[in-house]
Amino acid sequence: MKTSIRIILSLFVFAASLLFCILVISSLVPQLRENRLLSISISILIALAISLLAWKKMSINTDRLEIHMLAWGIIIGSIGLIAGFVGPIIFNWGGNQGPLLGILYTGPLGFIIGLISGAIYWKFYRTQKLAKS
Incomplete structure (x- = not known):
């Protein structure tokens, strides 16, 4: 798969998983609702891991x-x-x-x-x- 398409698709995966993680973490863990910085940091790390996994899977034949x-x-x-x-x-x-x-x-x-x-x-x-x- 072309690198430009892989970058665009990985960015989509990152944005969607970040949005999903923020919504899930803020609704399921009440302690993290008050601490937005920690909630967003955890969500970014999870979304980054998912987008890196998608990046890797798109290159595997x-x-x-x-x-x-x-x-x-x-x-x-x-x-x-x-x-x-x-x-x-x-x-x-x-x-x-x-x-x-x-x-x-x-x-x-x-x-x-x-x-x-x-x-x-x-x-x-x-x-x-x-x-x-």
């Missing part, structure tokens, strides 16, 4: 189905989460439930679509590899 499915699921799910979370905020500023679209619908649906796309890509990748040899 493997024949395993589950690796392709998981990588595509994380990438497309991250794009869906960011689009569904930020889109309603941009287009309907006064709406109070806009970000729920990304959290409840477009993020999980993007992940499922990514899993299916990864399986389809793996099927075509494997058949092309077998045809070359």
Whole structure:
């Protein structure tokens, strides 16, 4: 995969996982609600680890189905989460439930679509590899 595409997709994965971690940490750990700096620091570290994992997985040429499915699921799910979370905020500023679209619908649906796309890509990748040899 081209390096520029890997950078863009890794940034999407970082932004989506950062957003998700901030929301989860602030809602599940009441002690971290008061200490925003610690909450954001932990979220940044987790998001950085996830984006580095996605960066690594995009460069591996493997024949395993589950690796392709998981990588595509994380990438497309991250794009869906960011689009569904930020889109309603941009287009309907006064709406109070806009970000729920990304959290409840477009993020999980993007992940499922990514899993299916990864399986389809793996099927075509494997058949092309077998045809070359």
